[in-house]
Amino acid sequence: MFTGIVECVGTVLEYNVFDGSEAGGQGISVVVGGAGSILEDCHIGDSIAVDGVCLTVTAFDQETFKVGISPETVKRTACAQWSTPGASVNLERAVRQDVRFGGHYVQGHVDTVARLVSKVPEGNSVVFGFQLRDSQYMKYIVEKGFVCIDGVSLTITRVDDHRATFYIAMIKHTQENVTLPGKRLNEDDVNIEVDLTGKVIEKQISVALEAQFEQEDSPLIRTLNRLIDAKLAARNNC
Structure with a gap:
Protein backbone atom coordinates (compact mmCIF):
# COMPACT_ATOMS: atom_id res chain seq x y z
CA MET A 1 0.00 0.00 0.00
CA PHE A 2 0.98 3.64 -0.45
CA THR A 3 0.17 7.06 1.01
CA GLY A 4 -0.05 9.27 -2.07
CA ILE A 5 2.94 11.33 -0.90
CA VAL A 6 5.33 11.38 -3.87
CA GLU A 7 8.97 10.71 -2.95
CA CYS A 8 10.58 11.77 -6.21
CA VAL A 9 9.93 12.31 -9.91
CA GLY A 10 11.58 9.86 -12.31
CA THR A 11 12.02 9.75 -16.07
CA VAL A 12 10.87 6.96 -18.38
CA LEU A 13 13.98 5.80 -20.25
CA GLU A 14 12.47 2.82 -22.09
CA TYR A 15 8.96 1.69 -23.00
CA ASN A 16 9.23 -1.78 -24.52
CA VAL A 17 6.08 -3.13 -26.17
CA PHE A 18 7.63 -6.61 -26.07
CA ASP A 19 10.48 -7.40 -23.72
CA GLY A 20 11.75 -10.94 -24.23
CA SER A 21 14.24 -10.78 -21.37
CA GLU A 22 13.71 -12.62 -18.09
CA ALA A 23 13.10 -9.31 -16.30
CA GLY A 24 10.71 -8.21 -19.05
CA GLY A 25 8.53 -11.28 -18.72
CA GLN A 26 7.85 -11.44 -22.47
CA GLY A 27 5.45 -8.52 -22.30
CA ILE A 28 5.41 -4.75 -21.90
CA SER A 29 8.18 -3.36 -19.71
CA VAL A 30 9.22 0.10 -18.62
CA VAL A 31 12.60 1.33 -17.38
CA VAL A 32 12.52 4.39 -15.11
CA GLY A 33 15.60 6.51 -14.38
CA GLY A 34 16.44 9.24 -11.89
CA ALA A 35 15.15 7.04 -9.08
CA GLY A 36 18.31 6.59 -7.03
CA SER A 37 16.85 8.17 -3.90
CA ILE A 38 14.23 5.41 -3.56
CA LEU A 39 16.39 2.45 -4.61
CA GLU A 40 18.79 2.31 -1.66
CA ASP A 41 16.71 -0.38 0.05
CA CYS A 42 15.15 -1.87 -3.09
CA HIS A 43 14.78 -5.61 -3.71
CA ILE A 44 13.54 -7.63 -6.68
CA GLY A 45 9.79 -8.07 -6.22
CA ASP A 46 9.29 -4.79 -4.34
CA SER A 47 6.30 -2.60 -5.21
CA ILE A 48 6.77 0.95 -6.49
CA ALA A 49 3.88 3.24 -7.42
CA VAL A 50 4.60 4.79 -10.82
CA ASP A 51 2.10 7.61 -11.43
CA GLY A 52 -0.11 5.82 -8.92
CA VAL A 53 0.14 2.38 -10.57
CA CYS A 54 1.46 -0.33 -8.24
CA LEU A 55 4.14 -2.16 -10.24
CA THR A 56 6.64 -4.88 -9.36
CA VAL A 57 10.38 -4.27 -9.66
CA THR A 58 11.93 -6.94 -11.89
CA ALA A 59 15.43 -5.43 -12.22
CA PHE A 60 17.28 -2.40 -10.84
CA ASP A 61 20.64 -0.72 -10.38
CA GLN A 62 21.73 2.41 -8.49
CA GLU A 63 19.63 4.84 -10.55
CA THR A 64 17.11 2.85 -12.62
CA PHE A 65 14.53 0.11 -12.23
CA LYS A 66 12.43 -2.02 -14.56
CA VAL A 67 8.78 -3.02 -14.14
CA GLY A 68 6.39 -5.14 -16.19
CA ILE A 69 2.93 -3.98 -17.26
CA SER A 70 -0.06 -6.26 -17.88
CA PRO A 71 -2.67 -5.71 -20.63
CA GLU A 72 -5.25 -5.00 -17.88
CA THR A 73 -3.07 -2.18 -16.57
CA VAL A 74 -2.74 -0.71 -20.06
CA LYS A 75 -6.54 -0.69 -20.45
CA ARG A 76 -7.24 0.84 -17.05
CA THR A 77 -4.51 3.46 -16.87
CA ALA A 78 -2.79 6.22 -18.80
CA CYS A 79 0.52 4.34 -18.88
CA ALA A 80 0.52 4.33 -22.71
CA GLN A 81 1.57 7.99 -22.37
CA TRP A 82 4.87 6.73 -20.94
CA SER A 83 5.87 5.72 -24.47
CA THR A 84 6.68 9.40 -25.07
CA PRO A 85 10.48 9.70 -24.72
CA GLY A 86 11.50 11.31 -21.43
CA ALA A 87 8.05 11.18 -19.83
CA SER A 88 8.12 12.25 -16.17
CA VAL A 89 6.46 10.01 -13.57
CA ASN A 90 5.68 10.32 -9.86
CA LEU A 91 7.34 7.64 -7.72
CA GLU A 92 6.59 6.28 -4.26
CA ARG A 93 7.80 3.16 -2.50
CA ALA A 94 5.39 0.95 -0.58
CA VAL A 95 4.87 2.48 2.86
CA ARG A 96 6.66 1.14 5.94
CA GLN A 97 4.92 0.62 9.27
CA ASP A 98 7.28 2.95 11.13
CA VAL A 99 6.50 6.17 9.21
CA ARG A 100 3.77 8.77 9.57
CA PHE A 101 0.80 8.21 7.28
CA GLY A 102 0.69 11.64 5.64
CA GLY A 103 -1.74 11.13 2.75
CA HIS A 104 -4.51 8.54 2.59
CA TYR A 105 -4.82 4.80 2.03
CA VAL A 106 -3.74 4.20 -1.59
CA GLN A 107 -3.64 0.72 -3.10
CA GLY A 108 -2.00 1.60 -6.38
CA HIS A 109 -4.93 -0.09 -8.15
CA VAL A 110 -6.06 2.52 -10.67
CA ASP A 111 -9.81 2.58 -11.36
CA THR A 112 -9.94 4.75 -14.46
CA VAL A 113 -8.40 7.80 -16.11
CA ALA A 114 -9.47 11.44 -16.34
CA ARG A 115 -8.68 14.20 -18.81
CA LEU A 116 -7.19 17.46 -17.53
CA VAL A 117 -9.80 20.03 -18.63
CA SER A 118 -8.95 23.18 -16.69
CA LYS A 119 -6.04 24.84 -14.90
CA VAL A 120 -6.76 28.11 -13.06
CA PRO A 121 -4.32 29.98 -10.77
CA GLU A 122 -5.75 30.94 -7.37
CA GLY A 123 -3.24 32.88 -5.28
CA ASN A 124 -0.12 30.72 -5.09
CA SER A 125 -2.24 27.61 -5.67
CA VAL A 126 -3.62 26.17 -8.89
CA VAL A 127 -7.11 24.69 -9.25
CA PHE A 128 -7.11 21.72 -11.64
CA GLY A 129 -10.28 20.31 -13.21
CA PHE A 130 -10.68 16.74 -14.47
CA GLN A 131 -13.32 14.87 -16.45
CA LEU A 132 -13.63 11.14 -15.82
CA ARG A 133 -13.52 8.77 -18.78
CA ASP A 134 -15.87 6.39 -16.95
CA SER A 135 -18.66 8.39 -15.32
CA GLN A 136 -19.78 5.48 -13.10
CA TYR A 137 -16.93 6.33 -10.74
CA MET A 138 -18.40 9.76 -9.97
CA LYS A 139 -20.42 8.21 -7.12
CA TYR A 140 -17.13 7.80 -5.24
CA ILE A 141 -16.02 11.40 -5.90
CA VAL A 142 -17.26 13.57 -3.03
CA GLU A 143 -16.47 17.12 -1.98
CA LYS A 144 -13.70 17.21 0.66
CA GLY A 145 -13.06 13.52 0.08
CA PHE A 146 -9.79 11.92 -1.01
CA VAL A 147 -8.74 11.06 -4.55
CA CYS A 148 -5.42 9.78 -5.85
CA ILE A 149 -4.33 11.47 -9.11
CA ASP A 150 -1.20 10.05 -10.76
CA GLY A 151 -0.14 8.77 -7.35
CA VAL A 152 -0.73 12.06 -5.51
CA SER A 153 -3.11 12.16 -2.54
CA LEU A 154 -5.38 15.18 -3.05
CA THR A 155 -8.56 16.68 -1.60
CA ILE A 156 -11.58 17.23 -3.84
CA THR A 157 -12.81 20.83 -3.67
CA ARG A 158 -15.78 20.77 -6.05
CA VAL A 159 -17.85 18.19 -7.93
CA ASP A 160 -20.05 18.45 -11.03
CA ASP A 161 -21.84 15.12 -11.34
CA HIS A 162 -23.69 16.07 -14.55
CA ARG A 163 -20.43 16.66 -16.43
CA ALA A 164 -18.49 13.92 -14.62
CA THR A 165 -15.94 16.53 -13.56
CA PHE A 166 -14.25 17.39 -10.29
CA TYR A 167 -11.65 19.87 -9.05
CA ILE A 168 -8.66 19.94 -6.71
CA ALA A 169 -6.46 22.79 -5.44
CA MET A 170 -2.70 22.25 -5.38
CA ILE A 171 -0.37 24.29 -3.19
CA LYS A 172 2.95 25.65 -4.46
CA HIS A 173 5.10 23.03 -2.70
CA THR A 174 3.20 20.16 -4.30
CA GLN A 175 3.31 21.85 -7.71
CA GLU A 176 7.10 21.86 -7.51
CA ASN A 177 7.40 18.18 -6.58
CA VAL A 178 4.93 16.32 -8.82
CA THR A 179 4.26 16.01 -12.55
CA LEU A 180 0.71 17.38 -12.78
CA PRO A 181 1.58 21.04 -13.53
CA GLY A 182 3.39 19.87 -16.67
CA LYS A 183 0.36 18.05 -18.09
CA ARG A 184 -1.16 19.43 -21.31
CA LEU A 185 -4.64 20.91 -21.05
CA ASN A 186 -7.34 18.90 -22.89
CA GLU A 187 -4.70 16.44 -24.16
CA ASP A 188 -3.19 14.48 -21.28
CA ASP A 189 -4.91 11.89 -19.12
CA VAL A 190 -4.16 11.12 -15.48
CA ASN A 191 -4.60 7.95 -13.43
CA ILE A 192 -7.47 8.02 -10.95
CA GLU A 193 -7.88 5.82 -7.89
CA VAL A 194 -11.01 6.63 -5.92
CA ASP A 195 -11.13 6.25 -2.15
CA LEU A 196 -11.44 2.57 -1.28
CA THR A 197 -13.68 3.29 1.72
CA GLY A 198 -16.67 4.21 -0.45
Whole structure:
Protein backbone atom coordinates (compact mmCIF):
# COMPACT_ATOMS: atom_id res chain seq x y z
CA MET A 1 0.00 0.00 0.00
CA PHE A 2 0.98 3.64 -0.45
CA THR A 3 0.17 7.06 1.01
CA GLY A 4 -0.05 9.27 -2.07
CA ILE A 5 2.94 11.33 -0.90
CA VAL A 6 5.33 11.38 -3.87
CA GLU A 7 8.97 10.71 -2.95
CA CYS A 8 10.58 11.77 -6.21
CA VAL A 9 9.93 12.31 -9.91
CA GLY A 10 11.58 9.86 -12.31
CA THR A 11 12.02 9.75 -16.07
CA VAL A 12 10.87 6.96 -18.38
CA LEU A 13 13.98 5.80 -20.25
CA GLU A 14 12.47 2.82 -22.09
CA TYR A 15 8.96 1.69 -23.00
CA ASN A 16 9.23 -1.78 -24.52
CA VAL A 17 6.08 -3.13 -26.17
CA PHE A 18 7.63 -6.61 -26.07
CA ASP A 19 10.48 -7.40 -23.72
CA GLY A 20 11.75 -10.94 -24.23
CA SER A 21 14.24 -10.78 -21.37
CA GLU A 22 13.71 -12.62 -18.09
CA ALA A 23 13.10 -9.31 -16.30
CA GLY A 24 10.71 -8.21 -19.05
CA GLY A 25 8.53 -11.28 -18.72
CA GLN A 26 7.85 -11.44 -22.47
CA GLY A 27 5.45 -8.52 -22.30
CA ILE A 28 5.41 -4.75 -21.90
CA SER A 29 8.18 -3.36 -19.71
CA VAL A 30 9.22 0.10 -18.62
CA VAL A 31 12.60 1.33 -17.38
CA VAL A 32 12.52 4.39 -15.11
CA GLY A 33 15.60 6.51 -14.38
CA GLY A 34 16.44 9.24 -11.89
CA ALA A 35 15.15 7.04 -9.08
CA GLY A 36 18.31 6.59 -7.03
CA SER A 37 16.85 8.17 -3.90
CA ILE A 38 14.23 5.41 -3.56
CA LEU A 39 16.39 2.45 -4.61
CA GLU A 40 18.79 2.31 -1.66
CA ASP A 41 16.71 -0.38 0.05
CA CYS A 42 15.15 -1.87 -3.09
CA HIS A 43 14.78 -5.61 -3.71
CA ILE A 44 13.54 -7.63 -6.68
CA GLY A 45 9.79 -8.07 -6.22
CA ASP A 46 9.29 -4.79 -4.34
CA SER A 47 6.30 -2.60 -5.21
CA ILE A 48 6.77 0.95 -6.49
CA ALA A 49 3.88 3.24 -7.42
CA VAL A 50 4.60 4.79 -10.82
CA ASP A 51 2.10 7.61 -11.43
CA GLY A 52 -0.11 5.82 -8.92
CA VAL A 53 0.14 2.38 -10.57
CA CYS A 54 1.46 -0.33 -8.24
CA LEU A 55 4.14 -2.16 -10.24
CA THR A 56 6.64 -4.88 -9.36
CA VAL A 57 10.38 -4.27 -9.66
CA THR A 58 11.93 -6.94 -11.89
CA ALA A 59 15.43 -5.43 -12.22
CA PHE A 60 17.28 -2.40 -10.84
CA ASP A 61 20.64 -0.72 -10.38
CA GLN A 62 21.73 2.41 -8.49
CA GLU A 63 19.63 4.84 -10.55
CA THR A 64 17.11 2.85 -12.62
CA PHE A 65 14.53 0.11 -12.23
CA LYS A 66 12.43 -2.02 -14.56
CA VAL A 67 8.78 -3.02 -14.14
CA GLY A 68 6.39 -5.14 -16.19
CA ILE A 69 2.93 -3.98 -17.26
CA SER A 70 -0.06 -6.26 -17.88
CA PRO A 71 -2.67 -5.71 -20.63
CA GLU A 72 -5.25 -5.00 -17.88
CA THR A 73 -3.07 -2.18 -16.57
CA VAL A 74 -2.74 -0.71 -20.06
CA LYS A 75 -6.54 -0.69 -20.45
CA ARG A 76 -7.24 0.84 -17.05
CA THR A 77 -4.51 3.46 -16.87
CA ALA A 78 -2.79 6.22 -18.80
CA CYS A 79 0.52 4.34 -18.88
CA ALA A 80 0.52 4.33 -22.71
CA GLN A 81 1.57 7.99 -22.37
CA TRP A 82 4.87 6.73 -20.94
CA SER A 83 5.87 5.72 -24.47
CA THR A 84 6.68 9.40 -25.07
CA PRO A 85 10.48 9.70 -24.72
CA GLY A 86 11.50 11.31 -21.43
CA ALA A 87 8.05 11.18 -19.83
CA SER A 88 8.12 12.25 -16.17
CA VAL A 89 6.46 10.01 -13.57
CA ASN A 90 5.68 10.32 -9.86
CA LEU A 91 7.34 7.64 -7.72
CA GLU A 92 6.59 6.28 -4.26
CA ARG A 93 7.80 3.16 -2.50
CA ALA A 94 5.39 0.95 -0.58
CA VAL A 95 4.87 2.48 2.86
CA ARG A 96 6.66 1.14 5.94
CA GLN A 97 4.92 0.62 9.27
CA ASP A 98 7.28 2.95 11.13
CA VAL A 99 6.50 6.17 9.21
CA ARG A 100 3.77 8.77 9.57
CA PHE A 101 0.80 8.21 7.28
CA GLY A 102 0.69 11.64 5.64
CA GLY A 103 -1.74 11.13 2.75
CA HIS A 104 -4.51 8.54 2.59
CA TYR A 105 -4.82 4.80 2.03
CA VAL A 106 -3.74 4.20 -1.59
CA GLN A 107 -3.64 0.72 -3.10
CA GLY A 108 -2.00 1.60 -6.38
CA HIS A 109 -4.93 -0.09 -8.15
CA VAL A 110 -6.06 2.52 -10.67
CA ASP A 111 -9.81 2.58 -11.36
CA THR A 112 -9.94 4.75 -14.46
CA VAL A 113 -8.40 7.80 -16.11
CA ALA A 114 -9.47 11.44 -16.34
CA ARG A 115 -8.68 14.20 -18.81
CA LEU A 116 -7.19 17.46 -17.53
CA VAL A 117 -9.80 20.03 -18.63
CA SER A 118 -8.95 23.18 -16.69
CA LYS A 119 -6.04 24.84 -14.90
CA VAL A 120 -6.76 28.11 -13.06
CA PRO A 121 -4.32 29.98 -10.77
CA GLU A 122 -5.75 30.94 -7.37
CA GLY A 123 -3.24 32.88 -5.28
CA ASN A 124 -0.12 30.72 -5.09
CA SER A 125 -2.24 27.61 -5.67
CA VAL A 126 -3.62 26.17 -8.89
CA VAL A 127 -7.11 24.69 -9.25
CA PHE A 128 -7.11 21.72 -11.64
CA GLY A 129 -10.28 20.31 -13.21
CA PHE A 130 -10.68 16.74 -14.47
CA GLN A 131 -13.32 14.87 -16.45
CA LEU A 132 -13.63 11.14 -15.82
CA ARG A 133 -13.52 8.77 -18.78
CA ASP A 134 -15.87 6.39 -16.95
CA SER A 135 -18.66 8.39 -15.32
CA GLN A 136 -19.78 5.48 -13.10
CA TYR A 137 -16.93 6.33 -10.74
CA MET A 138 -18.40 9.76 -9.97
CA LYS A 139 -20.42 8.21 -7.12
CA TYR A 140 -17.13 7.80 -5.24
CA ILE A 141 -16.02 11.40 -5.90
CA VAL A 142 -17.26 13.57 -3.03
CA GLU A 143 -16.47 17.12 -1.98
CA LYS A 144 -13.70 17.21 0.66
CA GLY A 145 -13.06 13.52 0.08
CA PHE A 146 -9.79 11.92 -1.01
CA VAL A 147 -8.74 11.06 -4.55
CA CYS A 148 -5.42 9.78 -5.85
CA ILE A 149 -4.33 11.47 -9.11
CA ASP A 150 -1.20 10.05 -10.76
CA GLY A 151 -0.14 8.77 -7.35
CA VAL A 152 -0.73 12.06 -5.51
CA SER A 153 -3.11 12.16 -2.54
CA LEU A 154 -5.38 15.18 -3.05
CA THR A 155 -8.56 16.68 -1.60
CA ILE A 156 -11.58 17.23 -3.84
CA THR A 157 -12.81 20.83 -3.67
CA ARG A 158 -15.78 20.77 -6.05
CA VAL A 159 -17.85 18.19 -7.93
CA ASP A 160 -20.05 18.45 -11.03
CA ASP A 161 -21.84 15.12 -11.34
CA HIS A 162 -23.69 16.07 -14.55
CA ARG A 163 -20.43 16.66 -16.43
CA ALA A 164 -18.49 13.92 -14.62
CA THR A 165 -15.94 16.53 -13.56
CA PHE A 166 -14.25 17.39 -10.29
CA TYR A 167 -11.65 19.87 -9.05
CA ILE A 168 -8.66 19.94 -6.71
CA ALA A 169 -6.46 22.79 -5.44
CA MET A 170 -2.70 22.25 -5.38
CA ILE A 171 -0.37 24.29 -3.19
CA LYS A 172 2.95 25.65 -4.46
CA HIS A 173 5.10 23.03 -2.70
CA THR A 174 3.20 20.16 -4.30
CA GLN A 175 3.31 21.85 -7.71
CA GLU A 176 7.10 21.86 -7.51
CA ASN A 177 7.40 18.18 -6.58
CA VAL A 178 4.93 16.32 -8.82
CA THR A 179 4.26 16.01 -12.55
CA LEU A 180 0.71 17.38 -12.78
CA PRO A 181 1.58 21.04 -13.53
CA GLY A 182 3.39 19.87 -16.67
CA LYS A 183 0.36 18.05 -18.09
CA ARG A 184 -1.16 19.43 -21.31
CA LEU A 185 -4.64 20.91 -21.05
CA ASN A 186 -7.34 18.90 -22.89
CA GLU A 187 -4.70 16.44 -24.16
CA ASP A 188 -3.19 14.48 -21.28
CA ASP A 189 -4.91 11.89 -19.12
CA VAL A 190 -4.16 11.12 -15.48
CA ASN A 191 -4.60 7.95 -13.43
CA ILE A 192 -7.47 8.02 -10.95
CA GLU A 193 -7.88 5.82 -7.89
CA VAL A 194 -11.01 6.63 -5.92
CA ASP A 195 -11.13 6.25 -2.15
CA LEU A 196 -11.44 2.57 -1.28
CA THR A 197 -13.68 3.29 1.72
CA GLY A 198 -16.67 4.21 -0.45
CA LYS A 199 -16.35 1.07 -2.56
CA VAL A 200 -16.12 -1.18 0.51
CA ILE A 201 -19.20 0.39 2.13
CA GLU A 202 -21.17 0.11 -1.13
CA LYS A 203 -20.25 -3.58 -1.46
CA GLN A 204 -21.16 -4.39 2.13
CA ILE A 205 -24.55 -2.68 1.85
CA SER A 206 -25.26 -4.38 -1.49
CA VAL A 207 -24.44 -7.84 -0.12
CA ALA A 208 -26.49 -7.23 3.03
CA LEU A 209 -29.53 -6.03 1.04
CA GLU A 210 -29.36 -8.96 -1.37
CA ALA A 211 -29.27 -11.38 1.55
CA GLN A 212 -32.30 -9.68 3.11
CA PHE A 213 -34.31 -9.85 -0.13
CA GLU A 214 -33.55 -13.56 -0.51
CA GLN A 215 -35.15 -14.33 2.87
CA GLU A 216 -38.95 -14.16 2.88
CA ASP A 217 -39.08 -13.45 6.61
CA SER A 218 -36.07 -11.15 6.87
CA PRO A 219 -36.31 -7.91 8.92
CA LEU A 220 -36.19 -5.87 5.70
CA ILE A 221 -39.01 -7.81 4.03
CA ARG A 222 -41.14 -7.60 7.18
CA THR A 223 -40.59 -3.85 7.34
CA LEU A 224 -41.49 -3.39 3.67
CA ASN A 225 -44.62 -5.51 4.09
CA ARG A 226 -45.71 -3.43 7.09
CA LEU A 227 -45.22 -0.21 5.13
CA ILE A 228 -47.18 -1.56 2.16
CA ASP A 229 -50.00 -2.79 4.41
CA ALA A 230 -50.15 0.60 6.15
CA LYS A 231 -50.31 2.45 2.82
CA LEU A 232 -53.06 0.15 1.51
CA ALA A 233 -55.04 0.49 4.73
CA ALA A 234 -54.78 4.28 4.61
CA ARG A 235 -55.96 4.30 0.98
CA ASN A 236 -58.91 2.01 1.75
CA ASN A 237 -60.00 4.28 4.60
CA CYS A 238 -60.15 7.34 2.34
